[in-house]
Amino acid sequence: xxxxxxxxxxxxxxxxxxxxxxxxxxxxxxxxxxxxxxxxxxxxxxxxxxxxxxxxxxxxxxxxxxxxxxxxxxxxxxxxxxxxxxxxxxxxxxxxxxxxxxxxxxxxxxxxxxxxxxxxxxxxxxxxxxxxxxxxxxxxxxxxxxxxxxxxxxxxxxxxxxxxxxxxxxxxxxxxxxxxxxxxxxxxxxxxxxxxxxxxxxxxxxxxxxxxxxxxxxxxxxxxxxxxxxxxxxxxxxxxxxxxxxxxxxxxxxxxxxxxxxxxxxxxxxxxxxxxxxxxxxxxxxxxxxxxxxxxxxxxxxxxxxxxxxxxxxxxxxxxxxxxxxxxxxxxxxxxxxxxxxxxxxxxxxxxxxxxxxxxxxxxxxxxxxxxxxxxxxxxxxxxxxxxxxxxxxxxxxxxxxxxxxxx
Amino acid sequence: xxxxxxxxxxxxxxxxxxxxxxxxxxxxxxxxxxxxxxxxxxxxxxxxxxxxxxxxxxxxxxxxxxxxxxxxxxxxxxxxxxxxxxxxxxxxxxxxxxxxxxxxxxxxxxxxxxxxxxxxxxxxxxxxxxxxxxxxxxxxxxxxxxxxxxxxxxxxxxxxxxxxxxxxxxxxxxxxxxxxxxxxxxxxxxxxxxxxxxxxxxxxxxxxxxxxxxxxxxxxxxxxxxxxxxxxxxxxxxxxxxxxxxxxxxxxxx
Numbered sequence: 044x045x046x047x048x049x050x051x052x053x054x055x056x057x058x059x060x061x062x063x064x065x066x067x068x069x070x071x072x073x074x075x076x077x078x079x080x081x082x083x084x085x086x087x088x089x090x091x092x093x094x095x096x097x098x099x100x101x102x103x104x105x106x107x108x109x110x111x112x113x114x115x116x117x118x119x120x121x122x123x124x125x126x127x128x129x130x131x132x133x134x135x136x137x138x139x140x141x142x143x144x145x146x147x148x149x150x151x152x153x154x155x156x157x158x159x160x161x162x163x164x165x166x167x168x169x170x171x172x173x174x175x176x177x178x179x180x181x182x183x184x185x186x187x188x189x190x191x192x193x194x195x196x197x198x199x200x201x202x203x204x205x206x207x208x209x210x211x212x213x214x215x216x217x218x219x220x221x222x223x224x225x226x227x228x229x230x231x232x233x234x235x236x237x238x239x240x241x242x243x244x245x246x247x248x249x250x251x252x253x254x255x256x257x258x259x260x261x262x263x264x265x266x267x268x269x270x271x272x273x274x275x276x277x278x279x280x281x282x283x284x285x286x287x288x289x290x291x292x293x294x295x296x297x298x299x300x301x302x303x304x305x306x307x308x309x310x311x312x313x314x315x316x317x318x319x320x321x322x323x324x325x326x327x328x329x330x331x332x333x334x335x336x337x338x339x340x341x342x343x344x345x346x347x348x349x350x351x352x353x354x355x356x357x358x359x360x361x362x363x364x365x366x367x368x369x370x371x372x373x374x375x376x377x378x379x380x381x382x383x384x385x386x387x388x389x390x391x392x393x394x395x396x397x398x399x400x401x402x403x404x405x406x407x408x409x410x411x412x413x414x415x416x417x418x419x420x421x422x423x424x425x426x427x428x429x430x431x432x433x434x435x436x437x438x439x440x441x442x443x444x445x446x447x448x449x450x451x
Numbered sequence: 452x453x454x455x456x457x458x459x460x461x462x463x464x465x466x467x468x469x470x471x472x473x474x475x476x477x478x479x480x481x482x483x484x485x486x487x488x489x490x491x492x493x494x495x496x497x498x499x500x501x502x503x504x505x506x507x508x509x510x511x512x513x514x515x516x517x518x519x520x521x522x523x524x525x526x527x528x529x530x531x532x533x534x535x536x537x538x539x540x541x542x543x544x545x546x547x548x549x550x551x552x553x554x555x556x557x558x559x560x561x562x563x564x565x566x567x568x569x570x571x572x573x574x575x576x577x578x579x580x581x582x583x584x585x586x587x588x589x590x591x592x593x594x595x596x597x598x599x600x601x602x603x604x605x606x607x608x609x610x611x612x613x614x615x616x617x618x619x620x621x622x623x624x625x626x627x628x629x630x631x632x633x634x635x636x637x638x639x640x641x642x643x644x645x646x647x648x649x650x651x652x653x654x655x656x657x658x659x660x661x662x663x664x665x666x667x668x669x670x671x672x673x674x675x676x677x678x679x680x681x682x683x684x685x686x687x688x689x690x691x692x693x694x695x696x697x698x699x700x701x702x703x704x705x
Contacts, residue, residue: 208633211636240643376668376670380639380640383639384639400639401674447644
């Protein structure tokens with residue numbers, strides 16, 4: 044059992060070899076199955092005692108309230124933990140020029156965290172080269188890093204290369220200079236998929252790397268609890284709609300007599316395993332699963348206007364009832380290639396896709412729209428990315444098809 | 452009564468084999484990657500089981516299944532078949548041999564006497580391949596005895612492809628090899644985990660470079676080779692490498 048303090052340290056930066064992907068435990072699955080069977084048998088006799096909520100009786104939570112219960116991740120929070128992890132390593136070799144990789148998973152907010160770190164430490168933030176600069180092998184981009192006399196930060200290495208014959212030169216030269224010590228000290232943020240590819244591209248030794256440890260069951264539980272209590276400022280009980288079990292366990296000291304003794308559901312365990320412990324993805328599924336009881340007197344803001352000593356109960360859809368994106372039955376090999384390249388670069392514009400893929404712009408647009416309709420990709424300011432809800436299924440699919448995947 | 456029973460067994464076995472040969476490939480099309488290969492590979496095993504069970508049921512219904520009767524029956528059958536249907540029997544026996552030697556499976560890419568394609572069905576006497584030009588070639592199993600059968604992926608998804616480049620000998624080989632390696636490494640069809648190799652050899656009229664790499668999906672081999680060829684030529688042209696004119700005479704200076 045993990046120590047409570049460790050459990051509550053949401054962000055822990057560890058070497059890549061220490062990264063642990065959360066798993067849906069076998070014993071939990073078996074126990075869940077037996078318990079589920081028992082529950083079904085018991086329900087027939089004690090139906091009236093079970094606080095089940097048919098989905099039709101529940102409503103989606105308005106965004107304005109959702110922002111209070113499960114707000115978007117504040118990427119400033121992990122900065123302190125990352126700084127401490129880097130201090131340990133920079134401090135270990137004070138006289139040497141040192142460069143570290145900070146690896147992030149898709150929707151893990153790595154580039155945002157590193158940007159926030161650079162601002163806090165007032166280190167120069169090196170913006171990514173444009174696709175044209177990458178393809179023309181523009182050395183001025185590298186020279187601006189060499190000129191720095193303080194440690195620098197490149198927040199997204201995945202934006203510094205392209206899977207094109209001319210798209211690898213810049214990143215190779217960068218690591219060559221890093222290894223010869225001409226670039227000074229710096230921090231490089233790198234997406235996990237880009238790292239998997241660049242290991243085959245860069246002949247030089249890659250710098251030591253850190254990665255934020257995955258959010259396991261206990262971290263996700265504590266995190267969601269904190270998110271809800273910080274901004275909502277009154278106790279909320281999260282219960283599963285089909286069996287009334289608690290989704291987030293309540294501390295014994297705060298437990299209400301009417302919820303004392305209620306078991307905890309396996310929802311968070313399944314969520315952690317499915318989202319592979321990536322906070323951005325776990326939060327999206329969490330927001331999607333939350334429901335509230337309709338109340339004629341309740342307006343969009345009335346949840347926060349109830350007396351602060353009253354507990355609010357919110358309902359969570361069972362994991363199996365959640366509407367997961369699915370791969371289109373007619374997914375083509377070309378679509379697989381598109382998805383793979385989007386992940387290797389953590390998103391690409393349509394113009395760049397047309398340059399690196401062996402398909403015409405029309406074909407790319409058609410494929411991208413089909414995948415968007417299926418909820419697997421999303422477009423934001425001209426950049427196409429694999430969506431947070433679609434990432435787990437896309438990763439599983441590409442892995443099964445034999446494509447290179449990240450190690451996490 | 453015996454004739455009816457034997458007929459029923461033969462018809463049932465034939466139907467089961469026919470159905471399995473249609474349903475499993477249809478089912479395999481619904482899968483992709485290694486799952487597709489697993490489903491396809493199960494067809495010959497199922498057929499073997501059906502044949503063994505059917506033969507045993509027929510023999511046991513005709514004669515008392517003792518060792519003496521069994522060998523006598525086999526001897527008589529062998530004599531008759533040897534004279535009347537030599538090649539047919541040879542193909543049938545080779546078909547049974549393929550079930551445990553497995554020189555080709557459904558989904559494999561094989562080449563037999565110049566015919567290259569994907570194995571689409573394996574019957575009792577022959578197997579069918581579909582060439583890249585969408586032509587079905589029926590090949591009797593007896594080729595197994597005395598012809599070379601080239602299997603490009605042998606039940607796996609690792610199928611090596613090669614793109615050839617013929618260059619004027621006056622070039623920088625190191626730059627050419629680097630450009631070709633990057634051409635393969637940046638191909639969207641590439642199976643990145645597998646090695647990429649460039650092999651150079653001198654011909655009377657050009658220097659030949661073979662770029663060898665593996666596509667993720669064996670079915671994409673021709674798209675992969677096309678992409679390597681097109682993008683490789685682009686990269687080489689940007690290096691200023693000359694390509695010998697087609698049908699050129701041997702170069703005087705080399």
